[in-house]
Amino acid sequence: MxxxxxxxIIIKYLRGDVNVWKNFDNAVVQGDxxxxxxxxxxxxxxxxxxxxxxxxxxxxxxxxxxxNVIEMDATSWNRAINVYGDLYRKGYTVGEIDILxxxxxxxxxxxxxxxxxxxxxxxxxxxxxxxxxx
Numbered sequence: 001m002x003x004x005x006x007x008x009i010i011i012k013y014l015r016g017d018v019n020v021w022k023n024f025d026n027a028v029v030q031g032d033x034x035x036x037x038x039x040x041x042x043x044x045x046x047x048x049x050x051x052x053x054x055x056x057x058x059x060x061x062x063x064x065x066x067x068n069v070i071e072m073d074a075t076s077w078n079r080a081i082n083v084y085g086d087l088y089r090k091g092y093t094v095g096e097i098d099i100l101x102x103x104x105x106x107x108x109x110x111x112x113x114x115x116x117x118x119x120x121x122x123x124x125x126x127x128x129x130x131x132x133x134x
Contacts, residue, residue: 001031004105005130006066006114007043010036013063013131014056020099023113023131034113037104040099041069072104079103083123090124102126 005013012020027034041064048057072080080103085092094102098116102123105112111127114120120128 001027001030002035002039002108002110003027003113004035004070004101004110005040006101006112006116007040008115009113009131010044010060010063012115014059017132019134020131035110036064036067036069037101038069038071039100039104043044043097063078070104070108072100073107076100076104076107079107087122090122094119094122 001018009020013024024034044060048060052064078099083103083106087099098119101112102120104110105123105127106123109127112120113129113131115130115132117128117130120126
């Protein structure tokens with residue numbers, strides 16, 4: 001299985017959340033792969049740019065060596081357009097970055113790891129899990 005890590009899960013990982021660490025370790029032991037969508041990398045790096053957290057930034061940089069940071073391709077961008085349209089027609093509002101993350105996961109068959117499941121629950125077909133839960 002391939003897991004795509006959302007920003008909030010990475011933040012919990014960097015803060016030493018026991019459940020996130022345990023689920024992360026279980027995935028590694030099972031041979032699962034973890035990726036970081038480029039938009040999540042952007043959110044993390046912009047946070048480091050305006051804060052002074054060198055230890056967390058170093059830990060994040062180490063994490064990116066274990067998890068590939070992946071870009072969206074043309075098919076994922078087209079999927080994002082469709083996700084947006086589907087949500088709009090159903091009357092749901094979702095943040096743009098969350099739409100892009102979802103589209104990347106849908107297009108590539110990734111399971112999104114997020115503790116903001118309410119942000120993603122209305123996206124049809126998205127495999128979603130919350131590693132902050134036991």
